[in-house]
Amino acid sequence: MTAALRxxxxxxxxxCEQLRKEVRAFLAEEIAAGTFDPHKPNxxxxxxxxxxxxxxxxxxxxxxxPKKYGGQERSFLERYVVTEEMRVANAPTRRFFVADRQSxxxxxxxxxxxxxxxxxPRICRGEICFAIGxxxxxxxxxxxxxxxxATKTDGGYLINxxxxxxxSAHIADYMIAIFRTSPPTKENRRHxxxxxxxxxxxxxxxxxxxxxxxxxxxxxxVVFTDFFVPEDHVLGEVDGAWKQATSELAYERxxxxxxxxxxxxxxxxxxxxxxxxxxxxxxxIGRLVAQLHTMxxxxxxxxxxxxxxxxxxxxxxxxxDIGTVWEQQLPHRVRDLAAFVEExxxxxxxxxxxxDFAIKTAPKLTIQGGTTEVLRGIIARGLGLR
Amino acid sequence: xxxxxNIVVETxxxxxxxxxxxxxxxxDKKNSWQAPLWQALSEAxxxxxxxPDDLGGSGASLADGFALLNAAGRFAVAVxxxxxxxxGWLLAQAKIASPEGEMTVLPASPKDxxxxxxxxxxxxxxxxxxxxxxxxxxxxxxxxxxxxxxALVDAAKVRTESGLNVGYDHSDxxxxxxxxxxTIKAAPKGAxxxxxxxxGGVARSLQIAGALESMLDISVRYxxxxxxxxxxxxxxxxxxxxxxxxxGESAAALAAATSAADAIANAKSFDxxxxxxxxxxxxxxxxxxxxxxxxxxxxxxxxxxTIEHILHRYSLRALAWRDDFGSESHWAVELGKLVASxxxxxxWPLVASR
Ligand SMILES: Cc1cc2nc3c(=O)[nH]c(=O)nc-3n(C[C@H](O)[C@H](O)[C@H](O)COP(=O)(O)OP(=O)(O)OC[C@H]3O[C@@H](n4cnc5c(N)ncnc54)[C@H](O)[C@@H]3O)c2cc1C
Numbered sequence: 001m002t003a004a005l006r007x008x009x010x011x012x013x014x015x016c017e018q019l020r021k022e023v024r025a026f027l028a029e030e031i032a033a034g035t036f037d038p039h040k041p042n043x044x045x046x047x048x049x050x051x052x053x054x055x056x057x058x059x060x061x062x063x064x065x066p067k068k069y070g071g072q073e074r075s076f077l078e079r080y081v082v083t084e085e086m087r088v089a090n091a092p093t094r095r096f097f098v099a100d101r102q103s104x105x106x107x108x109x110x111x112x113x114x115x116x117x118x119x120x121p122r123i124c125r126g127e128i129c130f131a132i133g134x135x136x137x138x139x140x141x142x143x144x145x146x147x148x149x150a151t152k153t154d155g156g157y158l159i160n161x162x163x164x165x166x167x168s169a170h171i172a173d174y175m176i177a178i179f180r181t182s183p184p185t186k187e188n189r190r191h192x193x194x195x196x197x198x199x200x201x202x203x204x205x206x207x208x209x210x211x212x213x214x215x216x217x218x219x220x221x222v223v224f225t226d227f228f229v230p231e232d233h234v235l236g237e238v239d240g241a242w243k244q245a246t247s248e249l250a251y252e253r254x255x256x257x258x259x260x261x262x263x264x265x266x267x268x269x270x271x272x273x274x275x276x277x278x279x280x281x282x283x284x285i286g287r288l289v290a291q292l293h294t295m296x297x298x299x300x301x302x303x304x305x306x307x308x309x310x311x312x313x314x315x316x317x318x319x320x321d322i323g324t325v326w327e328q329q330l331p332h333r334v335r336d337l338a339a340f341v342e343e344x345x346x347x348x349x350x351x352x353x354x355x356d357f358a359i360k361t362a363p364k365l366t367i368q369g370g371t372t373e374v375l376r377g378i379i380a381r382g383l384g385l386r
Numbered sequence: 387x388x389x390x391x392n393i394v395v396e397t398x399x400x401x402x403x404x405x406x407x408x409x410x411x412x413x414d415k416k417n418s419w420q421a422p423l424w425q426a427l428s429e430a431x432x433x434x435x436x437x438p439d440d441l442g443g444s445g446a447s448l449a450d451g452f453a454l455l456n457a458a459g460r461f462a463v464a465v466x467x468x469x470x471x472x473x474g475w476l477l478a479q480a481k482i483a484s485p486e487g488e489m490t491v492l493p494a495s496p497k498d499x500x501x502x503x504x505x506x507x508x509x510x511x512x513x514x515x516x517x518x519x520x521x522x523x524x525x526x527x528x529x530x531x532x533x534x535x536x537a538l539v540d541a542a543k544v545r546t547e548s549g550l551n552v553g554y555d556h557s558d559x560x561x562x563x564x565x566x567x568x569t570i571k572a573a574p575k576g577a578x579x580x581x582x583x584x585x586g587g588v589a590r591s592l593q594i595a596g597a598l599e600s601m602l603d604i605s606v607r608y609x610x611x612x613x614x615x616x617x618x619x620x621x622x623x624x625x626x627x628x629x630x631x632x633x634g635e636s637a638a639a640l641a642a643a644t645s646a647a648d649a650i651a652n653a654k655s656f657d658x659x660x661x662x663x664x665x666x667x668x669x670x671x672x673x674x675x676x677x678x679x680x681x682x683x684x685x686x687x688x689x690x691x692t693i694e695h696i697l698h699r700y701s702l703r704a705l706a707w708r709d710d711f712g713s714e715s716h717w718a719v720e721l722g723k724l725v726a727s728x729x730x731x732x733x734w735p736l737v738a739s740r
Binding site: 005006007008009011012020081084085088266267268270271273274275276277279281282283284285286287289290291292293294295296297298300301315318321322373375376377379380382383384385386 | 602606609610620621623625626627629630631633634636637638640641642644645647648649652662663665666667669670673714715717718719720721722723725726727729730731733734737738740
C-alpha cells in the first residue's frame with residue numbers, strides 16, 4: 001500500500017476566531033487610515049515600514065516563537081489565521097513575511113544564542129526585513145548546483161559569487177543564504193553547501209534591481225565580492241545545508257499565501273455579478289468557491305500537522321501544487337465569467353484593473369518557492385516511485 | 387490506505403476484505419457474492435448504522451457511519467449499503483423504525499418531487515434512484531399541503547423501471563401512483579429535500595474519495611510492476627508527474643469529503659457553513675473523479691480498459707456517483723447563488739468559518 005495521504009479535518013479552536021476578529025478590526029482601521037487600499041493589488045510594499053511595526057506591536061510576528069526571543073508561544077493555527085486575514089485583505093506584508101514564516105524559525109533552530117537574542121526580538125517588533133538567497137544564475141530548481149563560494153579566512157568566510165531572483169534584497173536587513181563551502185562528493189552531490197546569516201547593506205554586496213513583467217520591482221540580483229561573514233554567522237552544520245533546507249520548505253509551501261495571491265479577483269467578480277447571478281456565473285462562482293474551500297481545508301490541515309510537530313513535506317507539496325495551479329488559473333476563469341457582467345456593474349473598472357494585474361502575475365505563481373515539476377517530483381518520491 | 391482506528395470501520399473492512407475483494411467480484415459473472423456480503427454486513431448491523439437502537443438500528447455515530455462509507459468506497463462496494471444507511475437515517479429523523487433488508491431513498495435528485503395527497507397517499511416520480519430494484523423498502527421525502535413528510539413505503543407497491551448508471555449499478559426510475567405508505571410522519575424542522583440531497587451528496591463524496599484512494603494505490607503498484615523501454619514505467623518522469631497529480635486529486639477529494647462529514651457530524655443544523663462544506667465536497671469530489679480517474683486509466687494503459695481488470699470498478703463507479711443527489715453542476719449553481727446572495731464581502735467570512 002502507498003503512503004497514506006491524510007488531511008484530517010482540523011477545526012480552528014475558539015481562540016482563533018477571537019484572534020480573527022482582532023485582526024479584521026486592526027486591518028479595517030489601517031484601511032480607514034489609508035495605509036493601504038485592499039482593492040489595489042499592484043502596489044509595492046517597500047513603503048510600509050510603519051505598518052510592520054504596528055503588526056509587531058500587536059504581537060502578530062514570531063507568534064509561535066519562545067517568549068524569551070520576543071515571541072508569543074502561540075500555536076501555528078493562530079499564526080495561520082493572521083496570515084490568511086492579512087493576505088485576503090491585501091495588506092502590505094512583504095517587509096516582514098519572509099522573516100516571520102521562514103528566516104526566524106531557521107535562526108531559532110541553527111543560530112548561536114547571542115544572535116537569536118539580538119535578531120529575533122527585532123523581527124517580532126517588525127523592525128527588520130529578511131531575504132532568502134538560494135537561487136543562482138545556473139542553479140534554480142537544482143539547488144545543489146549552487147556555486148557562490150564561501151572561502152575560510154581568519155575569523156570567518158569570504159563570499160564570492162552571485163545570487164539571483166532574491167525577493168526584497170533591496171530592502172532587506174539580512175539574508176539567509178546557502179554558499180558552497182566544499183565541492184560535492186562522489187557519493188553525495190548535495191554535500192558541500194552551508195547556510196549563512198548575511199548582514200546586508202555592507203561593503204562587498206551589490207544589489208541590482210530586476211524588473212518584472214507586472215511592471216513591479218520585487219526581486220534582484222545580489223553580487224558578492226570578497227564579502228566577509230564572521231564565523232558565528234554559520235547556521236547549522238558546515239557542508240550540511242541540504243538536510244536543513246527540506247524542513248524549511250514545509251513551512252514555505254503549505255500556507256494560505258500559496259492559493260490566495262490572486263484571490264481578490266474572485267471577491268470582485270462576486271461583487272460585479274450582484275445578488276442575482278445568471279446560471280453560468282452562479283455555476284462558475286460555485287465551482288471556484290468549492291475548489292478554494294477544499295484547498296483551504298487542506299492547508300489548515302497541514303498547519304495542524306506542523307502544530308503537532310510533524311514534517312508534512314509531501315502534504316505541503318500537494319497543497320502548493322494544487323494551490324498555485326489554482327491561483328494561476330483563477331484570473332483566467334474570472335475573466336471568462338466577467339465577460340457576462342453587466343456594463344453597469346459599479347465595480348467594473350476595479351474588476352478589470354485587478355484582472356489585468358492578476359493575469360500578469362499568474363505565470364510566476366507556479367515557479368516561486370519551487371516549480372510545479374519539482375513539487376511533483378517530491379510527491380512522486382513520497383509515493384515510493386523514486 | 388488509511389489505518390482505521392474505529393471499530394465500525396474495522397469490522398466493515400474485515401467483511402469487505404473477506405467478501406468484497408474487487409478481483410474476486412470482478413471474476414464472478416453470476417453475482418453470487420452479493421448475498422453473502424449483504425448478509426455479513428446486516429449481521430454486523432452496518433446498513434442500519436445510523437438508526438438508533440430503539441428504532442431497530444445499531445446506533446453508530448454520524449462520524450462512524452461516514453468513515454464506514456469512505457471504507458466502502460475504497461472497496462467500490464456495490465450493494466445498497468450507503469442507500470440503506472441514508473434511508474435509515476431519513477426515517478429516524480421522523481422517528482420511524484427501520485425494517486430489515488435493503489432500502490433506498492426517494493427522491494435521489496434535487497429536481498424530482500414526491501407529493502403527499504390529502505389522504506396521505508404518495509405520488510410522483512423519482513429518477514436515478516440507486517438500487518431501487520434491490521430495495522425491499524423506500525424511505526421517501528414528500529411535500530404536502532402541511533409541509534414536508536417522511537414515509538416508509540413497501541417496494542411491492544411502486545412501479546420500478548430498471549436502469550443502469552455508467553458504473554453498471556442499478557439506477558432506476560420509481561413511480562408512485564397514489565401509494566399508501568406503511569408509515570408517514572411529519573418531518574422535523576430542518577429535515578427537507580435540500581438536507582437529504584446534501585447528506586446523500588456527502589455520502590457519495592466519501593465513496594468517491596475512497597475509490598480514488600484505491601485508484602491511486604493500484605496505479606502506483608502497477609507503475610512499479612510494468613516494464614517498458616527496459617525500465618519500470620514508474621521511473622519515467624512523465625508518469626511520476628501524472629501519479630503526483632492523481633495523489634493531489636485523491637487528497638483533495640478526501641480532504642473535502644472528510645471535512646464535510648466532520649462538519650455535519652458536529653453541526654446542530656444544516657446552516658450556511660454546513661451547506662458550503664457539503665456542496666463543496668460533492669463538487670470537488672466529482673471533479674476529482676473525472677481528473678483522477680483519467681490519470682489512473684492513462685497509467686494502466688490498455689489493460690485498465692478491459693472488463694477483466696478491476697480499475698473500472700472504481701473509475702466508472704466514481705464517475706457514476708457524481709450524478710446522484712445532485713451533480714456538481716447543480717451544486718455549483720446553488721452554491722454560487724448562495725455566495726451571491728450573501729454578497730462579496732461575506733464570501734471570505736464564509737470560507738474562513740472553520
Ligand atoms: C517572483 C519570484 C520570486 C522569487 N524569489 C526568490 C527568492 O527570494 N529567493 C530565491 O532564492 N529564489 C527566488 N525565486 C527563484 C525560484 O525559487 C526559482 O525561479 C525556481 O526555483 C526555479 O528555478 P529557475 O528559475 O532557475 O528555473 P529552472 O530550474 O531553470 O527551471 C526551468 C524549467 O525547467 C523545469 N525543471 C528543472 N528541473 C527539472 C526537473 N528535475 N524535472 C522536471 N522539470 C525540471 C522547471 O520546473 C521549469 O519549468 C523567485 C522566483 C520568482 C518567480
